[in-house]
Amino acid sequence: MIRVGIVGATGYTGVELLRLLAVHPEVEIVCVTSRGEEGRSVAELYPSLRGKLDLRFVAPDPEQLRGCDAIFFATPHGVAQGMLRELVGESLAGGPKIIDISADFRLRDRVLWEKWYNQSHACPELIEEAVYGLPELNREAIKEANLIACPGCYPTVIQLGFIPLVEAGVVDATQLIANAATGVSGAGRAAKVDFLFPEVNDSFKAYGIGGHRHQPEIEQTLAQVAPAGVQPSVTFIPHLVPMIRGIHATLYAPLVDKSCDLQALFEERYRNEPFVDVMPAGSTPTTSSVKTSNMCRLSVFRPAQQDKVVVLAVIDNLTKGSSGQAIQCLNLMFGFEESLGINQIAIQP
Numbered sequence: 001m002i003r004v005g006i007v008g009a010t011g012y013t014g015v016e017l018l019r020l021l022a023v024h025p026e027v028e029i030v031c032v033t034s035r036g037e038e039g040r041s042v043a044e045l046y047p048s049l050r051g052k053l054d055l056r057f058v059a060p061d062p063e064q065l066r067g068c069d070a071i072f073f074a075t076p077h078g079v080a081q082g083m084l085r086e087l088v089g090e091s092l093a094g095g096p097k098i099i100d101i102s103a104d105f106r107l108r109d110r111v112l113w114e115k116w117y118n119q120s121h122a123c124p125e126l127i128e129e130a131v132y133g134l135p136e137l138n139r140e141a142i143k144e145a146n147l148i149a150c151p152g153c154y155p156t157v158i159q160l161g162f163i164p165l166v167e168a169g170v171v172d173a174t175q176l177i178a179n180a181a182t183g184v185s186g187a188g189r190a191a192k193v194d195f196l197f198p199e200v201n202d203s204f205k206a207y208g209i210g211g212h213r214h215q216p217e218i219e220q221t222l223a224q225v226a227p228a229g230v231q232p233s234v235t236f237i238p239h240l241v242p243m244i245r246g247i248h249a250t251l252y253a254p255l256v257d258k259s260c261d262l263q264a265l266f267e268e269r270y271r272n273e274p275f276v277d278v279m280p281a282g283s284t285p286t287t288s289s290v291k292t293s294n295m296c297r298l299s300v301f302r303p304a305q306q307d308k309v310v311v312l313a314v315i316d317n318l319t320k321g322s323s324g325q326a327i328q329c330l331n332l333m334f335g336f337e338e339s340l341g342i343n344q345i346a347i348q349p
Contacts, residue, residue, distance in 0.1 A: 002334055005031035005068040005096075007060055007083070008075035011189045013101050015046050016323035017072055022052040024327070024341030026334070029053060030068060033060040062086045070097040070330055074323070077103045081123040084147075092129055092146035097333050099326050105130035105149035106217050116213040132221065133329040135338070136160060136273050142332045150329065151221075153247055153321030154180055154214045154238060159221050160276060160296050161251045161313040164269040166232060167225040170260040171253035171309055173232040178218070180249035181239035183287075186317045200242045208238050245318050246287030251311040255302065262300045262309060274339050275320060275328065285314040292316055293346040294324035294339075316346075 006017055009032040021027045032042060034057040042057065043050040058064070065071055065087060073080040081104040088095040107113040110124045121127070131145035132138055134156065142148065151159070158178045165171045181204075187195045194200075215236045222232035241248075263281045270276040277297045279285055285297040298313035315321050324342045331338050 001026055001028055002069040003028050003030045003067065004330075005029075005033070005065045005071045007033045007065070007071060007073045008079065009042070009057065010034045010037050010045065011074055012185045012318055013322045014074040016318045017074055017326065018042065018046065018049060018053060020319075020323060020327055020341055022049060026336050026340060027330075029055065031055075031064055032057055033065075035059055066096060068096045070099060070333070072326060073098070073100045073102055073104075075102050077117055078119055078122070080104045081121060081126075084123050084126060092126070095146070097146060097148075097330075099133070099148045099150065099329055099333075100130075101150045101322055101326050103152065103213070103217075105147065106132065106151065106155075108220060109216075112216055116216060133325065134159060134221065135325070135328050135332060136270070136276060137163065137221065137225070139332060142329050143335075145329075145333060148326070148329045148333070150322070150326045152214050152217060153182065153186060153315070153317035154178075154212075154236070154249075155217045155221065156321050156325065157247050157249045157296060157313045157315045158218050158234075158236070158251060161249055161298055161311040162218075162222055162234075162253070163225055164266050165253055165309060165311070166222050167269070168257075168260070168265055169227045169230075170255065170257035170262075170265070172256055173222065173226050173230050173253070175254050176222075176232060176234045177252040178234055178236045178249060179239070179252070180236070180247055181241045182247045182317055183241060183243040183245045185245045186247070186321075187240075200240065202242065204239065204241055206237055206239045212236055212238055214238075243287070245316050246291060247315050247317045247321060248285075248287050249311075249313045251313065253309045253311075255307045255309050258307065262302060266298070266300050274343075284312055287314045287316075288348055289346055290314050290316050290320070291346045291348070292319060293344055294320045294328060294342040295346065296320050
């Protein structure tokens with residue numbers, strides 16, 4: 001049994017962590033922090049946790065958090081990097097394992113991170129120590145890590161869709177297109193006019209057309225798997241749809257190896273992955289089929305036998321796209337069964 005703390009436990013990723021960790025057989029949640037809700041019962045804020053979690057929110061206290069075996073940061077960018085030095089001192093080794101769900105350590109290039117997130121990085125010396133928490137790519141490194149940089153929700157689904165194609169060199173990785181739509185929970189729990197029910201319901205829109213901070217994250221990961229000398233380039237256009245949770249990504253790539261059996265390529269790449277489901281040829285995944293689960297479900301097509309590949313991929317943005325994947329990393333770091341506590345079947349309808 002390990003002792004776990006959650007910093008920033010009042011947002012949607014925070015409550016998703018609480019929902020999953022409260023019934024994890026190897027986890028005891030000992031500390032949940034929120035400056036805004038300090039002193040309030042967790043079950044009062046989230047009645048779904050009544051009888052499952054008898055804790056109150058506390059202000060972030062590094063001394064108390066240092067008594068944890070693992071600490072999750074479910075916070076806006078900038079918070080984790082601002083607290084880490086006080087938490088771990090000069091070295092991550094020997095202290096609590098850190099699993100950061102924010103964007104603070106996702107990009108390896110500090111200058112690039114500061115450009116996209118419009119602030120100075122408070123802990124640049126730890127960037128190199130962070131392991132990118134995509135188990136399907138970095139499983140062995142995650143097992144040995146002290147600091148995990150969890151992927152964004154869009155990057156998770158887009159990377160899982162493109163990796164087999166880029167890795168095998170069967171597409172032109174310099175001309176990738178990702179068209180992806182998310183539910184409104186992806187914007188977080190703060191009140192914003194653009195995400196109010198009357199604004200979102202019966203509507204569909206694109207945003208971030210001029211550039212999105214997830215684009216360099218996606219390209220960084222695809223460069224890790226691309227053939228030598230190939231620098232992947234992705235045109236990424238996010239959309240907002242009137243649903244609460246879920247992401248649907250439609251991915252396009254020019255095919256350069258026309259003899260490739262695309263279905264076999266995907267089935268072989270993900271054959272032993274517990275949370276990636278390659279659907280039968282000709283079938284299409286739906287966001288409802290992964291709702292509240294840690295599964296990425298995808299299918300691959302070559303429409304009209306043209307020289308284009310189309311991949312359809314879906315995840316729950318709060319689970320596989322965030323908190324569920326973070327717990328998947330936790331399980332790997334502490335030697336638990338990888339699917340422990342996150343093997344729930346999606347709810348339908």
